[in-house]
Amino acid sequence: MEQRPQAVPAQREAWSGRTVFILAAIGSAVGLGNIWRFPYIAYENGGGAFIVPYLIALLSAGIPLLFLDYAIGHKFRGSPPLAFRRLSRPAEALGWWQVGICFVIAVYYAVIIAWAARYAIFSFSEAWGDDPASFFASDFLQQDGESTFGLDFVPGVVIPLLLVWIGVIAILAFGVQKGIGSVTKYFVPLLIVLFAILVVRALFLDGAGQGLDAFFTPNWSALTDSGVWIAAYGQIFFSLSVAFGIMITYSSYLGRRTNLTGSGLVVAFSNSSFEILAGIGVFAVLGYMAQATGVPVAEVVESGIGLAFIAFPAIISAMPGGPVFGVAFFGALVFAGFTSLISIVQVVVAAVQEKSGLSRGAAVLTVGGSAAVLSLLLFPTATGLNVLDIVDNFANNIGIVGVALVALVTVGLILRRLSDLQEHLNQVSSFKVGIAWRVFVGVITPVVLAYMLIDQIVQRIGDGYGGLPTGLVVTFGWGVQALVVIAAIVLTFLPWRGSVDELPAETDSKGNA
Template sequence: MARAKTSTEREQWSGQTGFILAAIGSAVGLGNIWRFPGVAYENGGGAFLVPYVIALLVIGIPVLFFDYALGHRFRGSAPTVFRRLTRRAEALGWFQVGISIVIILYYTVIIAWALSFVWFSVEQTWGDDAAGFFTNDFLRTSAEPGIGLDVVPGVFWPLVGTWVVTLGILALGVQKGLERSNVIFLPLLVVLFAALVVRALFLDGATDGLNAFFTPDWSALLHPGVWIAAVAHIFFSLSIAFGIMVTYSSYLKRRSNLTSSGLVVAFSNSSFEILAGVGVFATLGFMAHQQGVGVDDLEGLTGPTLSFSTFPQIISAMPGGSFFGVLFFLSLAVAGLTSLLSLLQVVSAAFQEKFGWDPRQAALRVGGIAAVISILLFSTTTALHVLDVLDKWANEVGVITSAVVMTALVAWRLRLLPQLRWHLNAVSSTRIGVWWVYVVGVVVPLVIGYMLVSGVWMLITEGYDGYPLWFRLVFGWGAIAFMVVFAVIMTKVRWAKDPDDFVPWPPLPEGGLTTKEVRS
C-alpha cells in the first residue's frame, strides 16, 4: 500500500485566517471594481442582483466547495490533483495552468497602468482630454491592431517594476510571501476603497448614480442573456474552476473548516462588489450632474475605459480630485496585485511539483520567462488591442471550457462527487446535503456547457469588436491553442517525484461509502 504523505512535506498556510485572507485577496480583483458595476448596470440594474445572488448560491458557492474539496483531499497543484484522480486527467490540470499563464501576461500590465495613474492623479497629468491621454499619450495605441515592436517607455518601466515586486513575493513561498502580502494588502484595500466610497457618497449627484445602479428593470429578468451574464461573472469573480482555489486549498492543514471558510470568502467577495458598485455609480452620478445629463447618457461604464478614461475626467471635475484619484488607482493596483499573486501561484506550484523546484527557482525560471513575454507584448503600442482579445478568449472560452470539463469528468466519468461531499462534511462544521452532488454534477455542467457553446458560436459567426480575422486567430484562438498544446507537452514530461505515491486523508471508511452515507 502506498505511504501517506505527511502534511509537513509541502508548504502550508499558518492557519485558517491566512488562507481566508489569501482566498479573498484572489477573488477580490480588478473585475470587482471595473467589471461588476458595468455588468450589473447593463443587465437590469438592481434587478441584476436577483440572478447574481441566485448564481452565487446555486453555482458559485457549490463550485467553490468543489475546488476546495479537490485541492484539500488530493493535496497538490491542479496538475497533481487531476493526475491523482486519474492519469489521463493530468492534462486538464496543465490546461488550467495555461489559462493562468495567459491571464498573467496581460493582468500585470493593468496593475502597472494603475500605479502610473496614482502618480498622474497628483498633478492630473491627463489635462482636459483624459481619454485621449490614456490611449494616445500614455499608451500611444496604434490605430490598427497588429503585432507592435515600438516600446512605450512610460509603460515599460512600471511594468518591469510590477514584475520585480510580484516575483519577489512569489519567491518567498506560501507563508512568507503570499500570506504575509495578503495580510498587508487586503486590509489596505478595504481601508482605501471604503474611504473612496465615503467620499463619493457626498458628491453632488451621487444619489442619481445610486438610483441608476439599484433601480431594477424587472423586464431584464426575462432575457436569458442576463442570467448567463450573472453566471459568467460569478465564475470570473470567485476565481473558480481554473486551478486557483484548488491550489490554495491544498496548502490548508489537514483539519480545516472548508465549507465555513468558503462561505466567508464568497460573501466577502460579493460584499466588496456591492461596495464597488456603490462607489463607482455614486461617482458616475457626480459626472452626469456636472455635464447636465442622465447617467444613462454616459459612456465607458466598464473595463479599462471606466478606470483610465472616465474616472480621470471625474477626478478633474471634483473638489479634492487628486486625493480621490490616488485612492482609486491605488485601490485598483492593490486589488490587481492580490489576484495576480494567486494566478502566479497556480503556475509556480505546478512547476515546483513537476520538477522538484523550490519557490525561488520556480519564480525565477517560470516567472522570469512570463515576465519577459509580458513586457515584450504589453509595453508596445499594440498592447491595448492584444489585451482586449486575450482577455475575451481566456475567460469566456478557456475558463468556461475548464469548468465544463472538470465538473463533467469528476461527476460523470469518475463519479467522485459523493466522496468529495463526504470529505467536505468530514472536516467542516457546516455540512452540505446530497443536493450539492446534483448541482455540481448536473446543473453546473449543463448550464455552463450551454454558455460555452453559445459563446463560441457567437465568436465564430460574429467575430469580436471589429477585430480582423487574422488578429482573432493569432491572439484569440491562438491563446486557446497554446493552452491545449502546453497541456499535452507538460503531461508527457516526467515527474521529479511520483505524484501517485499518495493516500488521501481522511481515509474512506473500510469497504467504501455506504448507501446511507452517500444519500445522507
C-alpha cells in the first residue's frame, strides 16, 4: 500500500542550500586520512601507476556508493536507522550498526585532533628537540610499553581533548545549518587555502623534485598485483565517508529538488583532488628530508601517526622557517579532523534524537557527553596509543567494511531496491545513472568488499595485530565490534517516539513544507 505523507516534524532541520551541503560533505570526506594515508598508499602501490586503479575504484565504487547513500538519505528523510527502517523495517538494525561505528570512531578520532592541536603549539619552540619519536611516545604521550591497560592519565592530552569535545558539542547544539553549516562554510575553504600554501612552500624546498619523482614515477608492473587494486578500492572507500551513515544523514537534510548526483560528483572529485594535492605536498617535504640527511626517499617515508607526529617534526626542525610551516601543517590537521569529527558525531545525534524524541540540545548533550567521557577515560592515558591503534584498525577494516557489505547485499540482492533508488536519483539529478550503476553497487563493490573483509579477518585471527597483547586485541578489537552489533540489534527493538513509517512531506532547502 502506498504510504501517505505527513507534515514534516518540527525538529527536522535542513541545509540553507546545496552549496552548504557540498562544503559540509567535503569537510566530512577530507580528513586526516587524506593527508597522512593516501600519499603512502600511492607510493607503496606503484607510485604514478597507482592513479589508474585509484581512478577506476573512484568511478566504479566510490561515486556509486556515494550516490547510493545520497539516494537512501534523501528519499527516506532520516538518520541511518530511520532511513533503513523506511526502506524495510528489519533493515533498521543496519542503520544502528552504522551509528555504532560512528560513535566508536568519534571516541578516538577526537584524540588525534587534540594531539595535532598540541603539536601546533609545540611547533613554535620545536619542543620535540632532536628525537621526535622519543618525545612523542615518552615525553608527550608518556606511554607505558609494559602495561596491557591502565588509567594513568596524561594531563597534556586530557586538556586539549576536553577542549575539542566542548567545541564539537557547542557547534552541534546550534543545529545543522547554524552550527555545522556555518562552521564548514569557513573551515573548509580555510583548510584548502592553508594546505595550498603549504604545498607551494614545499615545492620550493631543496630536494622537492626528488620526492615528487618518488611519488609519481610509475611502476606499471604493480598493476598486475591484485593487492594494489584492493589498496585502491580501500583508499577510495575509506576517504569518501561512504557506507557508515554520514552521507545518509547529511543528504536527509537536503531540499527535495536538490541535484544529488551533481553534488556527489563535486564532492568525490574535490576529495580526490585534495588527496593528490596532499601527496604532492607530503612527498615534496619528504624529498627535502631525504636530501638533507643524504638517504633515499624510501628511508624517510612514513604513514599515519608516524608521518604526522614523528617524521614531520623532524623535517620542521631541519627546514628554514620550520616553526611557521609546523603551525600551518598541524593547523591543517586540526581543521581537517574537526570537520570530519562533527559529521561523525552528527550521525549519532540525529539517530538518538529521532528514536527517542529528545530535543536537539538534549540529544547533543547525551551523545556528545557520553562520547567525551569515554574518550577522556580511555585514550589520554599511558596505554592510550595502543588502544587507539587497535580500535581504529578494527573499526575501519572490520566494522565499516562489514556493515557496507551487509548493507549492499541487503539493499541490492535481498530487498531488490536498487531500481527504486536509481529512479529517485534520476528524478532530481542532472547526471543520470543506469544499469552500470546497479552493476557497480550490486555486484562489483560487494565482491571487492567481501574479499577485503575475509582477508582482514583471516589476518587478524592468524597474526593478531601489531604484536600487541592478545587480551588487548580481543577486548578493544573483536570485543568492541561485537558490542556494536549487539547494541544495534537491541536498539532496533526499542520503541520509536511518534510516527516513523510515513514519509515526511516535501521541503524546500530551508526545511519549509
